[in-house]
Amino acid sequence: MEVKVIHQYKNNGYNIVLDVNSGSVHVVDEVVYDVIPLVEELQNNGCEDEEIKGRILADLKDKYAAEDILDAYSQIVELKEAGMLYAPDIYENYIVDFKKRETVVKALCLHIAHDCNLACKYCFAGEGEYHGRRALMSLETGKKALDFLVKNSGNRVNLEVDFFGGEPLLNWQVVKELVIYGRSLEEPYHKKFRFTLTTNGVLLNDEIMEFANREMANIVLSIDGRKEINDLMRPYRGGQGSYDTIVPKFLTVAESRKQMNYYVRGTFTRNNPDFAKDVAHLADLGFKQISVEPVVAQPSDDYALRPEDLPALLEEYDHLAVELLNRRKEGKGVNFFHFMIDLEGGPCVAKRLSGCGSGTEYLAVTPWGDLYPCHQFVGQEEFLMGNVDEGIVRTDIRDNFKSCNVYAKEKCRSCFARFYCSGGCAANSYNFHGRIDDVYELGCELQRKRIECAIMIKAALADLEGEDKVK
Structure with missing residues (x-):
């Protein structure tokens, strides 16, 4: 199977070239865009410099001037010599040694409650039970978990703990006491805990928000977007919708945290392939940190995404990228979790x-x-x-x-x-x-599109910044 070292695509008027191994991203003109794959193919076939020039001139002579083709080739050669095009993968050979590394645990997902007060239709946890029995974590078990984390974290200082469920607020007193216990371990063991709370928000109140704002580095708030979509997929067990209960609380959380260190997290399904509208709805409500992610479900589920849905979903991501870019230009930008990508240091x-x-x-x-x-x-x-x-x-x-x-x-x-x-x-x-x-092939297709959109947004923002500097 051929290993890809260059990925090229067009999006929102940009010709984008990604060098896979170095992570370098180039926004190029039409000539360079067309010359790059020819150079890659000819180099792979063992052709030398003069032969490559001759072949690309012959192939593109009816489309571009010879001077422009040779100038494009020179630019490509410079980028290659700088390690920014056709870069080799220098890390695969390290994999054997990497497997032998000492294993340290840096993060725990504490299932503080295998129970829930909602009956979300796509819940992989089976209404919080995880296909087992309903249960709440005891303080003793929680303390043992934190002790285990400290003991198995080696020299790592920063440790992460996510209070998860089901719905963790059903066991709020234990959450609070575990945070206090975790803080008591920090100084003697030279550790620092970063706590996260994931909640459906039904039980949020002022006391919980005050404690969470003081102790939780991040809060994840579950909502699927528009009222009709959220209430279809995230009802109470009696069938009533949860939207009207949680939205005012979530807005209070977002504002109390100065629109930082939280995000509203939704799931889109076959019921809302127009999920860009749900992202826009959450943004219009006033949320600045947003994630709306594709459901993962078996094909037998009526809400599951299917291969035949892909063309519409990929197009929807393109629409969403342009929508978010326009909002940024208008000074109304939001952070969309799946479009947040670091291009500065290359792939990690x-x-x-x-x-x-x-x-x-x-x-x-x-x-x-x-x-x-x-x-x-x-x-x-x-x-x-x-x-x-x-x-x-x-x-x-x-x-x-x-x-x-x-x-x-x-x-x-x-x-x-x-x-x-x-x-x-x-x-x-x-x-x-x-x-x-x-x-998971369907998920891969969506992931590839999200990365393409994220890179396009970076390119467009760099363009915008350049225009501002000129002004």
Whole structure:
């Protein structure tokens, strides 16, 4: 399978070239755009400089002037010599040594409540039960989990804990006491906890907000967008919608946190392929930090996204990118989670080699203290790794996840986005293919489009900044 080193595409009037291995992004004119793939093909065929020039002149002579073609070729050669085009992948050979690295745990997803006061139709947790029994985590189990994290974090100082569910506010007193306990561990063990709360917002009140604003580094607020969409997919168990209850509370949270260190997180399904309208709705309400993500569901679910939906969904991401760009130009910008991409330092080496960190650096803890690779594997007994009393017992599971990276997935080798998603979600791979080292194809298509849109937005903003400087 051919390994892609260059990705080219056109979006919103921009000709964009991504050098996959270096992460360099180039916005180019039509001549350079057309010359780049010819140079790559001829170099791969072993052609030398003069032969390459002759061939591209012959191929493009009816389209461009010879002077412009040769000038484009010179620019391409300069970029190649600078390591910004056709760059080699210098990290694949490190993968063997990387697998041997000491494993440290840096983050826990604490399932503080396997229970919920909503009945979201797409919930992978089965209304909070994770296909098991309803339960609330005890303070004792929670303390053991934090002790486990400290003990297994090596020299790492910054540790992350997400209070998750079900709905964690159903067990709010334990959440508070665990935060206090975590703070008591910081100085003696030279650690710093970063706590996150993920909530549907139904039980939010002033006391909870005050504590969360003081202690939670981030708050994730679940809402799907427009009232009719949210209430269709996120009802109470009696069928009533949750939108009217949560929106005023969420706006209070956003403003009390000065529109930082939170985000509203939604899920789009086959019921709202026009999800750009949901992002726009949340922005119009006043939220500045927004995530609306594709549902992952089995084809038998009536709300599941299907391959035949892809053309419309890809087009919708393009519409959303232009919408958000226009809002930014008008001084009404918002941060859309899936379009936030760092192009300054190139693809992250650690992400190339470790993926998301599930099963190694990141673990989920059930209310009774069992350890799983991540929240999406909870309840699947074949992935039970151990517990907070004994630690990791199934080191073979950990080792399998340690080896699950972009280089271990054959389908990733020809994908230009491989160093931005690092192979995608292991749980999605397992649920669709029965193995963690495959990929979820529909999700891959959407991820590629999001990356293309994110890069286009960066290019457009750089353009805008240049215009402002000229003025």
